[in-house]
Amino acid sequence: MDILDTLHDAIDTPAFLIGFLALMLPSLFWLIRDLQRRNTHLMPLMKVVWGLTVIYTGPLGLAIYLWSGRKEIATDSLPRRAFRSVAHCCSGCGMGEIVGVVVAAGILSLGSVWVSVITFALAYAAGYALTVGPLVQDGVPLRTAMRDAVVAETASITVMEVTAISVSLWLAAGAGMGDVRFWTALIVSLSCGLLAAYPVNVLLLHFGVKEGMMDPRMTDHDGHDHQGDPATAG
Template sequence: MQHDHGQSLNRVAFSATVHCLTGCAIGEILGMIIGNALDLSTGATVVLSIALAFLFGYAFTSLPLLRSGMALSAVVPLALASDTISITIMEIVDNTIMVAIPGAMDAGLDELKFYAFLALALLIAGTAAYPVNRWLIARGKGHAVVHAHH
């Protein structure tokens, strides 16, 4: 029985991490592309990417709940509770990697290395968030809070 529960928990945690990473990645990639296209400083690009990652991450959680008929006043605390820790971990890891890799932030939009470094950073960020998401879900927190309302 414990083995089945563990597999189910792993699946839910993986699904929650991928869901969160999807919204986070869309915002992160948009921020990096916009910052690069506008020739913003590294700091401004990182701030923009983080802001958009949180915006899209919360939106990916909130929109289905709003469509199901939940009130915005009920959805906002759920989105904040379920996604904040996961997005924060992903953003710290992702942006640290992008800034730490020489040339990653300076690569042009027409260079494959820009996208390769960004994809690598996001993959590592999702991997870093998974155990925390699993731990939270096992305790009825994080994405478990949202799943209770689906």
């Protein structure tokens, strides 16, 4: 119980939020400079994915990018592919989660059940759209893209959001948008969701349910957003 109390006390202070911003902003700046100087060849979609991942998780997102998302990686591997895949998932779901928590819990002050339902629905819709949109743009029929996105993304999104929403509700219980704990709980929940969904993505890639994002060393330079098999590119 002491550990839980300590965690609650830690995120309930402005110092936690200030500390996160002090780490996140330099991480984001470094990422943007690296994308501009050394990794301009990456697809526009993945540049957005990495930017959002760093905004949500700070140094954790930057570390994932350094290890798996740059052309400078020595080799590619299943663990690296899984991190690119989970970052892609997190970037979309994170948008939905932030909107859901802010609207349902912060503005409307709804109960935990409604907060969970609304947040999950928005997170799933955002993550789903981030997969379907590029596929349709690449010429995949809408029905096929929707079916493949459901198959490839449902398990990852479910684990990510069940974890993130649970952590957010647990840490921010009773907090409103004017409370530091409301925002720090959201930050912690996004990182927890990403980490929880990582092994799921390892399994999805291992069993061929999804192809994942292309090796950053092999990314095409033709300006298209297509990365990986169009049927499983989440």
